[in-house]
Amino acid sequence: MRIVEQEVLVAKNVTKQYSSGQKAVDQVSFVIKKDECLGLVGESGSGKSTLARCVLALEKVDQGEIWFKEKPLHLANKEDLRYIRREVQAVFQNPAAALNPKLKIIDSLMEPLDFQKNIQPSFLKGIRHQREKAAEQLLEMVELPSKYLSCYPHELSGGQKQRVTIARAISIEPALIILDEPTASLDVSVQAKIMNLLKDLQQYLGVSYLFISHDLAAVNFMSDRIMVMKQGKIVDEFSKYDLFSLKREPYTKELLHVFEG
Numbered sequence: 001m002r003i004v005e006q007e008v009l010v011a012k013n014v015t016k017q018y019s020s021g022q023k024a025v026d027q028v029s030f031v032i033k034k035d036e037c038l039g040l041v042g043e044s045g046s047g048k049s050t051l052a053r054c055v056l057a058l059e060k061v062d063q064g065e066i067w068f069k070e071k072p073l074h075l076a077n078k079e080d081l082r083y084i085r086r087e088v089q090a091v092f093q094n095p096a097a098a099l100n101p102k103l104k105i106i107d108s109l110m111e112p113l114d115f116q117k118n119i120q121p122s123f124l125k126g127i128r129h130q131r132e133k134a135a136e137q138l139l140e141m142v143e144l145p146s147k148y149l150s151c152y153p154h155e156l157s158g159g160q161k162q163r164v165t166i167a168r169a170i171s172i173e174p175a176l177i178i179l180d181e182p183t184a185s186l187d188v189s190v191q192a193k194i195m196n197l198l199k200d201l202q203q204y205l206g207v208s209y210l211f212i213s214h215d216l217a218a219v220n221f222m223s224d225r226i227m228v229m230k231q232g233k234i235v236d237e238f239s240k241y242d243l244f245s246l247k248r249e250p251y252t253k254e255l256l257h258v259f260e261g
């Protein structure tokens with residue numbers, strides 16, 4: 001398949017069926033462009049996380065194609081997978097589960113950089129191999145003081161832990177970050193702060209996002225374009241400025257109704 005330069009990820013007719021026979025993802029196609037945030041909204045069980053796992057190459061697709069830049073995820077060999085794992089990072093709902101409780105924050109944070117010695121992120125120029133300085137810089141980017149580097153995860157709040165997982169995701173300067181309900185486990189006041197941080201980071205780093213949530217308000221705040229998923233299918237797709245258009249599908253209007261309260 002021909003990939004246009006500005007396209008970071010292209011999914012074409014992706015289908016994933018579990019052994020129960022149910023199609024969790026059914027003929028889904030989309031494009032994520034450089035620097036853009038694509039939002040994916042749908043109620044629980046609509047297939048959002050399954051699609052995310054396919055994009056992360058954690059699930060094998062049954063039909064269709066997923067291309068990350070010029071690499072076919074659906075046919076990826078070991079070397080392609082190594083490249084994709086570096087370029088596509090993820091932040092999930094539960095930061096407590098994402099951090100090893102036995103590791104100090106500095107060690108969880110630096111895991112990707114410790115592992116991939118040859119990566120030179122632009123924002124760590126001159127300090128890439130000074131481990132503590134690099135870790136301090138990463139924490140600063142997510143607005144956390146460096147004193148947390150020597151703490152264990154249980155000493156941090158949920159929002160602080162999520163900031164650490166975000167810092168870890170950006171640490172190797174990926175091209176795409178999958179954000180799967182990144183604020184769902186956090187207090188409402190913290191949710192807004194994390195979303196603002198994610199927006200600022202996106203602008204600063206020029207990274208692309210796939211932002212996944214059941215909350216249309218959150219998706220609308222974060223995204224340039226929005227896809228609505230229902231029972232494994234994309235039932236609506238539009239620019240965020242067209243959310244209130246009369247042309248929206250009835251299901252989007254239902255979600256909108258919940259959002260407007």
Ligand SMILES: Nc1ncnc2c1ncn2[C@@H]1O[C@H](COP(=O)(O)OP(=O)(O)OP(=O)(O)O)[C@@H](O)[C@H]1O
Pocket residue numbers: 018019020022024042043044045046047048049050051214
């Ligand atoms: N490992 C699995 N084995 C079998 N069925 C699964 C598996 N994972 C998900 N499913 C089913 O696939 C469908 C889509 O689930 P998925 O978790 O992708 O939806 P979701 O929109 O992310 O929901 P949620 O927001 O609740 O996580 C659901 O019916 C779910 O029960």
